Amino acid sequence: MDSDTVQGKVTETAGKLQNAAGDLLDETGAQTAGKARELGDKAQQLYADTTEILRNKTLDSPFTALAVSAGLGFLLGAIWATANSTRPRSYPKRYRGDDQY
Structure with a gap:
């Protein structure tokens, strides 16, 4: 049994006790x-x-x-590349005062 599992069971029991004490004291x-604590x-x-x-x-x-790791790496790389692609953006033309756009 993993130490995370043991620690999780112990603190889950503590969370249940704390919840029961809160029910008893109506807090x-x-x-x-x-x-x-129990859900964590x-x-x-x-x-x-x-x-x-x-x-x-x-x-x-x-x-x-x-x-599977290679496939996930490829998929995440494709998503990253799509999200960070440099595509031309249309900026509004601003008036510079000398009638040039």
């Missing part, structure tokens, strides 16, 4: 903080699980992982 601030820790667990899955898949089939 919305404690409830909100408990829910935020679930996200940390999801991150740890995703990295573990990716690590295992990469070890099982490294050439597939390399092909």
Whole structure:
């Protein structure tokens, strides 16, 4: 088990306890903080699980992982190039005072 997963489970439990204490004391601030902590820790667990899955898949089939990485790199490069392309822009003609445009 990954350390991120363990830490996520521990702090998720702390978030649930904080949320329960907020319910018991009827404090919305404690409830909100408990829910935020709980959701943040679930996200940390999801991150740890995703990295573990990716690590295992990469070890099982490294050439597939390399092909997917190359394809994503190409796609991101194409998007970047399209977004930063230098295309002619139409600027409004400004009057310079000497009737030249």
